[in-house]
Amino acid sequence: MMAAKSNFFNAEERTFRLSLSAIALILILILVGIFCTLLSASIPSIQASGWKFLFSSAWDPVTNDFGSLPFLVGTLLTSLLALLMVLPFSLAIGLFLGEYYTEGRVSQTFKSVIELLAGIPSVIYGFWGLFVLVPIIRSIETSVGVIPYGIGLFTASFVLAIMIMPYAVSITRQVITMVPRHLKEAAYSLGATRYEVIQKVVLPFSRSGIFAGILLALGRALGETMAVTMLIGNTHSIPHNIFAPANTMPSVIANEFTEAVGTIYTSALIEMALLLFIVTAIVNFIGRQIIKQFAYDDK
Amino acid sequence: MNGLFGERKREVINPNGVEVTGLLSSEMLKMAQYKENERMNKLQTKNVNCWYSDFHALRDINMEMKHNTVTALIGPSGCGKSTYLRIFNRMNDLIEGFRLEGEVLIDNKDIFAKDIRINELRKKVGMVFQKPNPFPKSIFENVAYGLRVNGVTHKKFIKETVERSLKQAALWEEVKDKLDKNALSLSGGQQQRLCIARAIAIEPSVVLMDEPTSALDPISSAKIEELIWELKAKYTILIVTHNMQQAARVSDKTAFFYLGELIEYDDTKTIFTNPKKEKTQNYITGRFG
Numbered sequence: 001m002m003a004a005k006s007n008f009f010n011a012e013e014r015t016f017r018l019s020l021s022a023i024a025l026i027l028i029l030i031l032v033g034i035f036c037t038l039l040s041a042s043i044p045s046i047q048a049s050g051w052k053f054l055f056s057s058a059w060d061p062v063t064n065d066f067g068s069l070p071f072l073v074g075t076l077l078t079s080l081l082a083l084l085m086v087l088p089f090s091l092a093i094g095l096f097l098g099e100y101y102t103e104g105r106v107s108q109t110f111k112s113v114i115e116l117l118a119g120i121p122s123v124i125y126g127f128w129g130l131f132v133l134v135p136i137i138r139s140i141e142t143s144v145g146v147i148p149y150g151i152g153l154f155t156a157s158f159v160l161a162i163m164i165m166p167y168a169v170s171i172t173r174q175v176i177t178m179v180p181r182h183l184k185e186a187a188y189s190l191g192a193t194r195y196e197v198i199q200k201v202v203l204p205f206s207r208s209g210i211f212a213g214i215l216l217a218l219g220r221a222l223g224e225t226m227a228v229t230m231l232i233g234n235t236h237s238i239p240h241n242i243f244a245p246a247n248t249m250p251s252v253i254a255n256e257f258t259e260a261v262g263t264i265y266t267s268a269l270i271e272m273a274l275l276l277f278i279v280t281a282i283v284n285f286i287g288r289q290i291i292k293q294f295a296y297d298d299k
Numbered sequence: 300m301n302g303l304f305g306e307r308k309r310e311v312i313n314p315n316g317v318e319v320t321g322l323l324s325s326e327m328l329k330m331a332q333y334k335e336n337e338r339m340n341k342l343q344t345k346n347v348n349c350w351y352s353d354f355h356a357l358r359d360i361n362m363e364m365k366h367n368t369v370t371a372l373i374g375p376s377g378c379g380k381s382t383y384l385r386i387f388n389r390m391n392d393l394i395e396g397f398r399l400e401g402e403v404l405i406d407n408k409d410i411f412a413k414d415i416r417i418n419e420l421r422k423k424v425g426m427v428f429q430k431p432n433p434f435p436k437s438i439f440e441n442v443a444y445g446l447r448v449n450g451v452t453h454k455k456f457i458k459e460t461v462e463r464s465l466k467q468a469a470l471w472e473e474v475k476d477k478l479d480k481n482a483l484s485l486s487g488g489q490q491q492r493l494c495i496a497r498a499i500a501i502e503p504s505v506v507l508m509d510e511p512t513s514a515l516d517p518i519s520s521a522k523i524e525e526l527i528w529e530l531k532a533k534y535t536i537l538i539v540t541h542n543m544q545q546a547a548r549v550s551d552k553t554a555f556f557y558l559g560e561l562i563e564y565d566d567t568k569t570i571f572t573n574p575k576k577e578k579t580q581n582y583i584t585g586r587f588g
Contacts, residue, residue: 191419
């Protein structure tokens with residue numbers, strides 16, 4: 001009787017585990033599926049352009065001459081610029097919430113504000129950028145003496161920075177609260193001031209984690225489409241200064257996919273998507289490796 | 300202390316029949332200082348009450364500790380002994396919702412007074428924690444840390460201080476050839492002695508120890524106990540311990556805390572052989588806690 005019962009439970013146990021595994025497997029299939037689709041659909045373009053696709057600045061649907069360099073550069077530049085802008089803020093807010101106001105009403109308020117910021121649809125950021133930011137930047141450009149487009153690399157990066165800030169801030173905050181209390185206490189007990197503790201214990205300890213958080217935010221920035229498309233200027237050339245209009249991979253895909261005629265044109269856009277996929281994956285991978293390292297150091 | 304001595308020298312010297320006419324010899328100064336120390340309390344709390352938000356952690360604690368003594372704080376978990384220890388370097392201030400009423404005096408000065416700078420106070424009151432907590436830096440840098448925080452840059456001075464502190468902490472012989480190795484490569488007991496060296500490198504006058512041996516093996520614990528006994532000559536030591544034998548071995552005086560109250564405070568010998576309160580008796584004989 002007992003044996004039968006335990007057999008029954010074993011069978012149940014096994015079916016349950018199998019069904020979980022099957023469902024979990026779907027996730028992997030989706031990832032592999034997307035990659036394979038992108039790869040197979042970009043074969044015509046790969047055959048037509050080869051490595052030139054990565055290094056050429058041409059983008060001519062008439063002669064089927066495609067190169068993704070300006071978009072790759074545009075994507076990386078907007079993202080990096082956004083990161084540079086977001087770094088001081090995420091550090092400051094992360095310290096503020098991770099060191100000074102770890103709990104209580106202040107931190108709750110900030111946490112919900114950050115969540116709300118993360119939840120705003122990107123088209124709204126785009127609109128805000130167009131109607132509020134663009135005029136301001138245009139007047140700055142006039143006073144600096146560059147062509148006052150208003151839209152361009154800088155504007156797009158600025159809005160992008162605001163958009164990825166919630167992610168960077170929440171990771172920075174988490175990493176900072178993870179700094180072991182006993183190390184901070186050791187420093188305090190030796191007469192260190194709060195600033196010295198932050199400078200000599202908290203920041204050195206959380207440096208790699210903060211960096212990883214920033215990289216993950218970069219992963220998001222790379223793929224951001226809507227707001228960037230609205231503000232980048234959509235020019236197929238490598239930007240020559242930070243106010244110049246440019247273009248990014250996601251926005252080219254979004255803008256041109258509907259009007260792409262011909263196998264190679266479509267395929268070139270898909271190849272660009274593949275490239276974006278790979279770049280994002282690499283950035284994410286590096287970020288996770290660093291986080292792993294960080295978690296290890298913690299012990 | 301010198302300032303205080305200066306104010307009080309007549310009082311101290313005259314009872315011994317010494318005329319205060321010319322310069323005092325250094326011997327006499329030392330003697331006077333010693334007598335002064337004998338008479339005065341190093342640490343004192345008057346009607347101290349503490350709260351963590353709504354939790355009343357310490358109730359009306361009145362205690363005084365003399366210079367160069369070891370005082371053990373014992374009691375069951377959550378009785379307030381660690382809280383009491385940590386008021387002397389104001390470590391509890393780091394905890395949100397902590398509140399204190401009453402007077403906490405070191406060398407007769409209220410350390411919760413408005414003009415006290417907490418980081419200056421902590422330089423005079425060293426602390427050793429329950430879990431050895433060296434920084435993930437070299438052995439040398441760990442001991443030098445307090446000096447550097449205090450803005451000391453003189454290389455030779457730092458080197459000498461590190462050596463002296465490590466010697467005082469009975470660790471020098473074991474680490475003198477690997478000062479640049481990471482402190483985390485040391486054993487637990489060595490790490491704890493390193494933490495003691497780190498605490499005494501900035502020459503505090505009081506050393507607080509919060510269960511310094513609870514994470515260590517018996518041999519390392521014995522070494523630390525021996526060390527505490529030696530450090531007594533230079534420092535006033537307050538030690539929280541769960542180990543009753545340890546309290547009996549290392550301390551001059553013992554205070555028994557229970558539910559935030561000081562139940563009994565007396566010479567260690569008296570506490571362990573002839574306690575006046577029943578609760579103390581029950582606790583030290585292992586009937587509760």
